[in-house]
Amino acid sequence: MTNRYAVILAAGQGTRMKSKLYKVLHPVMGRPMVQHVLEQVKAVNLESVVTVVGFGADKVAEYIGHESELVVQEEQLGTGHAVIQAKERLRDKEGTTIVVCGDTPLIKGETYMELFAHHERTGAKATILTAKAPNPSGYGRVIRNEDNEVERIVEHKDASEQELMVDEINTGTYCFDNQALFAALEHVSNDNAQGEYYLPDVIEILRKQSDVVSGFLTPDFEETLGINDRVALAQAEGILKQRINEKHLRNGVGIIDPSHTYIHPDVVIEPDAIIHPGSVIKGNTTIKSDAEIGPFTEITNCYIGENTVIKQSVASDSHIGDRVKVGPFAHIRPESSIGDEAKIGNFVEIKKTTLENSSKVSHLSYIGDAHVGSNVNVGCGTITVNYDGKNKFLTTIEDDAFIGCNSNLIAPVTIGKGSYVAAGSTITKNVPEDSLSVARARQTNKEGYASKIKNRQKD
Incomplete structure (x- = not known):
């Protein structure tokens, strides 16, 4: 196998997106489109990747700078001019270079592998990834000769009536013999209406040299969708969502309503997990077998254990046990760890807290910056008062403790093992093990006083 390289064209500003966000950073299922392109093209075992960027280079570097060299196209003077920016990195290399657009996030790694294999098998100097378009209007047509070689690419506006009948289109993705590519680019002219250097002109130059130019037809036109506006972005989101959901379904995951379930590409879900409608599962999330998520639940960067049930809730950057x-x-909230057989009930907020096995916070409580032992019961309305306006402090509740309703635990404070906190208490001092702590004002009843208040209100 020859050495393989890639050039990703990502310099377009994307004015039709009508957004301040750099075009190739618009997310598709939670990941910038250029990151999708890079992840998929890496399937062909590349020696190196060069990404051509323009405005927003620093932002692109945040996402792919550790996996790709970046070169800047200061002026956007066409696709040929963009590839020339990679000349210093690649022109002396022997092998095959693939040129892909950073706004085509749906092309699969398998398609890139098949494209390379076809290119190398045919001995072509250039191979175009083509597709049959249901409506080819606006696309460059791929015109083949009697030997099925690509003779030329004709832009829609320049095509004859007969050529307009051709439904095989140029997707903008190419494989080239690397040396032939950069040699031909030296002869590409900008003598056209736009004053730009077009990469497809390389095809014509190679044909005039009697070099073999091939076309590899992908059977799935949807893969080749280029994203130029918000409409196409939404279409890509829908296609990738369906693709991801189908993969999980075939792997034994129960997705009740795939049309209304959003699972990002890095999520791992084991068979027999159930995902209900309205769920959004993002980031590096793992969901174990027989877990049940949703409906209307958002999970981000979490581990969810076996047989765990999460309904109508939000969880992020946390570990949730079996x-x-x-x-x-x-x-x-982030940095929480929930032990096995624990319960987090309705209208409960947990933040940066460890809740050990079999402990319960059943309803209407805030537990933040806390370590809660095993078999602890936290009553309704309990608050760990962890913030003094400047610093956060730790609340520790040891094993088997019982916290009564409407208690305030003023951190830093420790509730000892097996202790009880009476309902309505405000705890400011440590509670020893096996104790009952009552910290509330003594009740006083003034009999008949209610009538005095009512009479006073009448006056």
Whole structure:
């Protein structure tokens, strides 16, 4: 196998997106489109990748700078001019270079592999990735000769009536013999209406040299969708969503309504997990077997254990163990760890807290910056008062403790093992092990006083 290289064209500003966000950074299922392109093209075992960027280069570098060299196209003078920017990195290399557009996030790694294999098998100097378009209007037509070689690419506006009948289109993705590519680019002219240097002109130059130019037809036109505006972005989102959901379904995941379930590409879900409608699962999330997510639940960068149920809730950057029940309407914030068989009930917020096995925070509580032991019961309306306006402090609740309803635990404070906190208490000092702590004002009843208040209100 010859050495393989890639040039990703990502310099276009994308004015039709009507957005301040650099075009190739617009997300498709949670990942910038250029990152999708890079991830898929890496399937062909590349020696190196060069990404051509323009405005917004620093932002692109944040996402792919560790996996690709970046070169800047200061002026956008066409696709040929863009590839020339990679000349210093690649022109002396022997092998095959693929040129792909950073706004085509749906092309699969398998398609790139097949394209390379076809190119190398045919001995072509250039191979164009083509597709049959249901409506080819606006696309460059691929015109083949009697030997099925690509003779030329005709832009729609320049095509004859007969050529307009051709439905095989140029997708803008090419494989080239690397040396032939950069040699031909030296002869590309900008003598056209736009004053730009076009990469397809390389095809014509190679044909005039009697070099073999081939076309590889992908059977799936949807893969080749280029994103130039918000309409196409939404179409790509829908296609990738369906593709991801189908993969999980075929792997044994139960997705009740795939049309209303959003699972990002890095999510791992084991067979027999159930995902209900309205769920959005993002980032590096792992969901174990027999877990049940949703409906209307958002999970980001979490580990979800076996047989855990999360309903109508939000969880992010946290570890949730086996056989846990969360929700409805709970919020598990980052850096939380929920032990096995724990319960996080309705309208409970957990933040930067460890909740050990079999502990329960059943409803209407805030537990933040805390370590809660095992088999602890936290009553309704409990708050760990962790912030003094400047610093955060730790609340520790040891194993088997019981916290009564409407208690305030003023951190830093420790509730000892097996202790009880009476309902309505405000705890400011440590509670020893096996104790009952009552910290509330003594009740006083003034009999008959209510009538005095009512009479006073009448006056």
